[in-house]
Amino acid sequence: MIGASKIKQYSNVLEKPLSKGKQEVSLSAFAFLFSELVQYNQTQVDNIAELERRLEDAGYAVGARCLELLCHREKCVMFMPFWLSQGNRRETRLLGILSFVHSTVWKVLFGKVADSLEKGTEHEDEYMISEKELLVNRFISIPKDMGTFNCGAFVAGIVRGVLDSAGFPAVVTAHFVPMEGQQRPRTTILIKFAEEVLRREARLG
Amino acid sequence: MATTASFIIVSRNDIPIYEAEVGSATKREDAAQLHQFVLHAALDIVQDLAWTTSAMFLKNIDRFNDLVVSVYVTAGHTRLMLLHDSRNDDGIKSFFQEVHELYIKVNFLQLGCSVHVLVFHLSIVEKN
Numbered sequence: 424m425i426g427a428s429k430i431k432q433y434s435n436v437l438e439k440p441l442s443k444g445k446q447e448v449s450l451s452a453f454a455f456l457f458s459e460l461v462q463y464n465q466t467q468v469d470n471i472a473e474l475e476r477r478l479e480d481a482g483y484a485v486g487a488r489c490l491e492l493l494c495h496r497e498k499c500v501m502f503m504p505f506w507l508s509q510g511n512r513r514e515t516r517l518l519g520i521l522s523f524v525h526s527t528v529w530k531v532l533f534g535k536v537a538d539s540l541e542k543g544t545e546h547e548d549e550y551m552i553s554e555k556e557l558l559v560n561r562f563i564s565i566p567k568d569m570g571t572f573n574c575g576a577f578v579a580g581i582v583r584g585v586l587d588s589a590g591f592p593a594v595v596t597a598h599f600v601p602m603e604g605q606q607r608p609r610t611t612i613l614i615k616f617a618e619e620v621l622r623r624e625a626r627l628g
Numbered sequence: 629m630a631t632t633a634s635f636i637i638v639s640r641n642d643i644p645i646y647e648a649e650v651g652s653a654t655k656r657e658d659a660a661q662l663h664q665f666v667l668h669a670a671l672d673i674v675q676d677l678a679w680t681t682s683a684m685f686l687k688n689i690d691r692f693n694d695l696v697v698s699v700y701v702t703a704g705h706t707r708l709m710l711l712h713d714s715r716n717d718d719g720i721k722s723f724f725q726e727v728h729e730l731y732i733k734v735n736f737l738q739l740g741c742s743v744h745v746l747v748f749h750l751s752i753v754e755k756n
Contacts, residue, residue, distance in 0.1 A: 487704065491732050494703030512682045513703050519682075588640065588704040590679075623679065 454562045461563070461574060471572045479580035479595075486528075486584020493527055513589075517616070517624050520589050524582055525552055532581070533558045543613075548621055552582070552612040553600070560610060573597045575610050582612055592617040632695070634663035634711040637731065638671065640704060666690075667709050670697045674707055684728075685721050700724035706731065 464477045494513065514520040521540060529537040543549030557575045565572055575597030583595040593616045599608040637646040649660050670690040677686055678701050690697040692711075698720055700708040708724055708731070 488736055491702060491704045491706075491735055495728070495732055513678075513684055513701065515679055515682050590640070590705050627679065 450558075457559055457574075457577070458562070460577075471569060475572065475576040478574065478576040479583065482577040482580020482582075483584040483587070486581040486586075487588045488584075489528060489532070489581065490585045490588045493523075493531060497527060516627070517591065517620065520586065520591055521550060521614075524585055528581070528585060546615070548616040548618075550614045550616075552614070554610050554612075556607065557597075557610045571599065573599055573610065575612065579612050582614065586614070586616075591620050593620070632659070632663075632713065634660070634667060636664070636667050636709045637727075638707045638709060640706060642671065663695075663711050666692045666695065667697065667711055670699070670709065671707070674699050674701070674709070678705065678707075685724060687717055687720070698724075700728065702728060702731065704735075 460481065461474075461478070464474055468474045468477065497512075514523050524537075525540040526536045529535065537552045538555055539551075539553045541551045541553070543551060557578055559577055560574055563574050565574075579595040579597040583593060586593045586595070593614050595615075596613050598611050598613060600611050601608040633649075635646075635648045636644050638644050647664070649663065673689050674686065677689060677699075684702065685698075685700050687698045688696050689699055694713055695711050696713070698710050698712070700710075700721075702708070708727055710720065710724070712720070
């Protein structure tokens with residue numbers, strides 16, 4: 424091998440350990456990749472709704488894999504009694520999975536927890552995760568003729584992937600919310616849970 | 629040591645994505661089908677039980693003659709189901725954890741695809 428590297432080469436991808444490894448990825452590399460993703464999809468569709476759906480589907484694939492991996496890496500849990508061995512824990516309650524998304528998933532993907540998690544006032548099944556400036560939107564500007572299109576649909580897809588895989592089916596969308604006194608609008612991820620989730624929550628008490 | 633075991637991985641949508649039989653005892657021809665039947669019958673029980681606890685390892689959820697069903701539910705509600713004669717729980721638990729790690733790695737390639745490379749891991753069950 425020319426230029427012996429310090430990193431051990433694994434012949435089989437299955438032998439590679441699941442540990443954290445290098446946690447940081449270049450922001451510019453990601454921004455470049457993401458812009459290519461959006462542009463590629465733009466050429467494939469002829470309306471905004473379809474473009475949003477495609478970005479969401481791309482995010483869904485990320486979310487489903489993220490859930491399994493992060494749950495596995497999260498070894499310590501606050502409320503676990505000391506006599507339980509290093510058991511991983513699943514989330515079975517609504518608030519549990521929401522705070523998992525809001526804190527753990529956001530921290531791993533974007534380097535910080537989400538700005539806020541709120542419960543909708545009008546409907547029982549609506550929750551909102553807000554962010555002042557979504558990482559994926561930082562280098563993107565939406566032209567006027569695209570209306571309410573939001574590239575945060577990718578992040579909405581990630582959230583939907585996590586919730587769906589954990590057994591909490593929901594409709595997740597991303598919206599711009601204009602704030603007084605601020606130039607750029609805030610981004611809100613709106614999560615609307617399916618009927619069965621609420622029924623199960625009520626049954627579990 | 630004569631052991632029989634049947635192992636199935638069932639995805640969230642109730643599609644089996646991996647099946648394996650292991651056993652050093654003499655098998656009847658229909659034993660494999662019987663094992664599959666027992667495991668599928670246990671799916672209902674797992675579904676209810678999975679929501680009552682946040683643990684991943686559910687042991688001895690169902691019995692059939694002298695065989696016992698144990699299940700390990702992952703975060704994405706993929707069920708690793710094992711049909712075995714009742715033996716040490718720690719060995720079974722560590723077996724499940726190793727399979728879980730392998731499953732996560734394979735999951736990155738394709739969601740819910742079949743997995744062939746887990747065959748060699750069943751030797752761990754033999755050792756236990």
